[in-house]
Amino acid sequence: MINPGKGDVIHSTIAFVFGVLLLQFQPTLPPLFSLPLLLPLVILAWRYRSHLAIQLPAILMCGFLWASVMAHFAMQSSLPRALEGGDLQVTVVIESLPDVTAHRTRFWFHIEQISDAERRYSSPGRVQLSWYQNAPELAAGERWRLSVRLKRPHGMANPGTLDYERTLFQKGIRATGYIREGEMNRRLDTLYVGFLFQRLRQMIAERVDSVLQPGQPSGLVRALVIGDRSRLSQDEWAVFRKTGTNHLVAISGLHIGIVSGLAFFLGGWFWRQSAALCSLIPAPRVGAIAALVSGFCYAGLAGFAIPCVRALVMLSAVLCGLLFRRMVQPSRGLCIALLLIVLADPVSVLSAGFWLSFGAVAVIMLGILGGSRVRPVVIPGLFKIQWVVAMGLAPILLLLGFDLPVVSPLVNLIAVTLFSLLLVPLTLVSVLMLMLWPSLGVTLLTATAWSLGQIQAILALVAEHGDLISLAGTPPLWMLLGVLVSTLLLLLPAGIPGRWLGTLLLSPLLLYRPAHPPHGEVWMTMLDVGQGLAIVLETSDHVLLYDTGPMFPSGFNTGEAVIVPFLNTRGVEKIDRIIVTNGDMDHRGGVAALMRSFPSTELLSGEPERIPIGEPVRCTAGMQWVWDGVRFEILHPDGSSRWRGNNASCVLAVDTPAGRLLLTGDIEAEAEESLVANYGERLAATVVTIPHHGSASSSGGRFIAATDPQYGLISTGYRNRYGFPKAAVLERWQGQNASLLNTAEAGALSLRLKADGQIDGPFRYRETHRRYWMTP
Known part of the structure; x- marks a missing residue:
């Protein structure tokens, strides 16, 4: 379906992704009888791979129909309406870390069996359940028999607000509900083998919470180590948002790269200490294997979130090229990662993190590797990356409804360096020692928490005085397309004619204001x-x-x-x-x-x-x-x-x-x-x-x-x-x-x-x- 040529790979990937995205705006799914058209379209795209006018529309329709197939499968597991609000007995396995408040404990559960007083029903798969009274100690991987009441996912539906139903659908949650009190509720197994990563995540979270006292940044430590951001307060999120540093507390390519880079260096260094071992396997290959394994483990601790998977796929492409002496071009690695994620999970295109994650890598490739000169010549090379990312992602952030911090490039120049070289490695080592050598781990983690607290205090001070650029309303489609073109133009290498048009095409977005009632209305x-x-x-x-x-x-x-x-x-x-x-x-x-x-x-x-x-x-x-x-x-x-x-x-x-x-x-x-x-x-x-x-x-x-x-x-x-x-x-x-x-x-x-x-x-x-x- 995709021609091996570099340009065709990029064009084909974009066409396929936009086909997948197109389905997500449909009020209903295409009828099932249209899905068999997928195979002829794949053949057509391959047959006319040298004719973009034929190939790209065919690939776009392939993306549309592939997303339709996956959506039909997902919707088939929806909770039957007849089961809403009734008393049900379910056998479940706990899939997630607990979300605990003073009033309830909430988990994700995978339902193995579901029945009422009359018969069994097909399982809706993953559900989100809350335990409001007398909740016992629960752990990921445990198997339970519970009495519950369920309903289909339903959220508040308003312009400009979070689509809660979409969020649950993205996460594969097909029903929500609560656990009823009664003798029926009992634990069946203490550990289900398929959830070892989740149990390890919970063990780390509990160990961190036992060491850090109220007022210390335990939520930030949990976010950096296991990708659990549920303990970050609204005030903490507000600070990260206003300074443009919220990407630093979500495990992503930066964090995977840090861990894998350290593993590559340390693995190769230890291997080089033995000439005999190096004669068997070259040290760079051992370093590549160590980097790949450590990256996979860290992504697992983060729950294999989209940014982690994207980074892991790209890392695998680079390291496999090193292992087999066949390097992969960065743009092709990005396209492979993009295609694999969209093929496995088409609804991932609904996530803001999807576009920000891939968008950041793409603008770095275009603005840095492409030779862009969009900066004053006195700005150091490190700041150029922050400048390009800030400029390239600004339209995406605004269109996704986020505020745009003016101080973001400068703050990130310092924050990214600190997190990359000091705070993330120190946090990971502290938690590792906490699990292996508790006495040393407590000392290290306490010192790390103090350092993180100082950084948060500085960011809070910056946030108080930082300005935000916001977008009023939802712009029309023509304006959105103009913003996309303007971003590409601004990131092109210096000397290419027409780059100045990027600024012109961006101006309508900043000047846009929604319509208001006329007088008397x-x-x-x-x-x-x-x-x-x-x-x-x-x-x-x-x-x-x-x-x-x-x-x-x-x-x-x-x-x-x-x-x-x-x-x-x-x-x-x-x-x-x-x-x-x-x-x-x-x-x-x-x-x-x-x-x-x-x-x-x-x-x-x-x-x-x-x-x-x-x-x-x-x-x-x-x-x-x-x-x-x-x-x-x-x-x-x-x-x-x-x-x-x-x-x-x-x-x-x-x-x-x-x-x-x-x-x-x-x-x-x-x-x-x-x-x-x-x-x-x-x-x-x-x-x-x-x-x-x-x-x-x-x-x-x-x-x-x-x-x-x-x-x-x-x-x-x-x-x-x-x-x-x-x-x-x-x-x-x-x-x-x-x-x-x-x-x-x-x-x-x-x-x-x-x-x-x-x-x-x-x-x-x-x-x-x-x-x-x-x-x-």
Whole structure:
């Protein structure tokens, strides 16, 4: 399928990868009867390998169909809908390190057998389970019999936020759930042979945790040695992100290269001490074998992550060339690594690490080995690598939604040198000694942890004063293609005509701003925040946020995880007003994170005494304001002190030429009756948010008749424990001919109430951005 020529290898690899990538944007998989076309396409590509106009489209389609085949196999292991929410008995093997918090212990498990009270079912393979109460000591490689409840992977679906379902699909997780308490749960085997690497990783993690005290960088040590980044705090990640050094704490080609390089040097040096041994096998070959074995072991400790596998394949190509005296060109080694990974795991192209990992190597090859001169002549050669990588990856980072640290090239010039020559080797030796010679290992690890702590402190200081470049919104396709071309042009060797066009093609990306509502319009987005509420209202020059979603015991909150990223995609730099309808956690959970990001925002609340930040003003019926031709009015609560809890929720009416929005928070029957008594027919609205997530305590008949909406929007969590929205409530609204939409099923919901009286939408995010792996 791929011609041996260097150029054809590159062209063919790019075509195949883009074919694989093309499938990942499809809402559904191609039908099974199209898959046999793969073989004729392979023959066609080989037959016309000297005709790129025929070969490359054929290879692209090969990539598309190959990814389809693998996706069909993956989707066949999805959990049957009939098993969702029921009591199941499973035999499982623990695959991963524990993710332990104060409230639960989470693992990945491989299911060997699954059954309910009636029969056995085919195994969905890997699942993610949480043990919430009385979790025993668990270890990777153990075999258990458990009583569980499972559901299909389902995440919050919003513009600009993490696609949790995609993340689980990439990791091969076909169901999530929790372990039920009971005598049924018991350990069957203490060690399953196929998980020796995972058990070793856990032993190292436990030994490190036993030595380092709170306040010492145990999370960073675990990240550098076994690739476990779960113990790094959000503040630590923020520092690495703001300084552009987050690649240093993810085991990748740099780390594999350090370990393999040391093994190559030491293996060859020891072998040279014996002339007899050197006469049998040359020392360089022994060094190559030592480097290959050590690289494989280190990649295994890191869980064989994509950057490690890529580095391992390229390392193998180079070292095998040394062993067999047949060198492999760097570009061909990169293409081999790329093809092998994509063939084995096509969904790896969905990972940001995939593009950053291969992109970094590619731009180094193009910018350094290709003879680029894109730097001032006074900058040393080492900084040239950092400059080329920073410039080459900048567009990729921006397009993937990452911030771009201005100080990254300078910081990495120092940090990469320190990590390469000192910190990574010292950390690995310390942990090795900890396992083999504990007394010496404790001393070394303590000293290493102190050094790492000093580096973190310096990086934190830099992060406080470093600027970030961010991209507002999602640019159109033509702009993305222009960025790709501009990057290639800028990295070309000096003297090639047209390189200046790279800067010109890059400028639209930096100047891009998303569209905003014209005067007199409101754009409404009800975000998918699970069991909670968050609504963004945009006018031409103002933004209002109605509720901030939930916060969970783990500290995860939708203000930081959902609302801020969404506002970034909209290019929002200021929130003019936040209304926290009541003090319940599913409405105020994200307010602290939002006030950190937008500190000058005005706060209103129906229960200001329960809002633990800022100086919120109590919302009271009669408050009115006009923004950009759109009228806002608080309808409830009145000044009475009797309104508490759900019934204290701020009810907001938004009037536009296209109709009225009525946002109702968590009000229940008593507050609904008060609104009907006070406003009567003036409650009529085009769009209503269903009160209290569709609970049985709300949505009375008189209130429904008074509002008489065209659309009723509901915000609930998928398969939530309350059973919201209640069936009887849905029937009452449908009896009023309201079209009902639920974020649990549709993802984020958006409407545009236009100045000409028309309504665009509602748009369902799970429809407009559907991918084949999404739960229907």
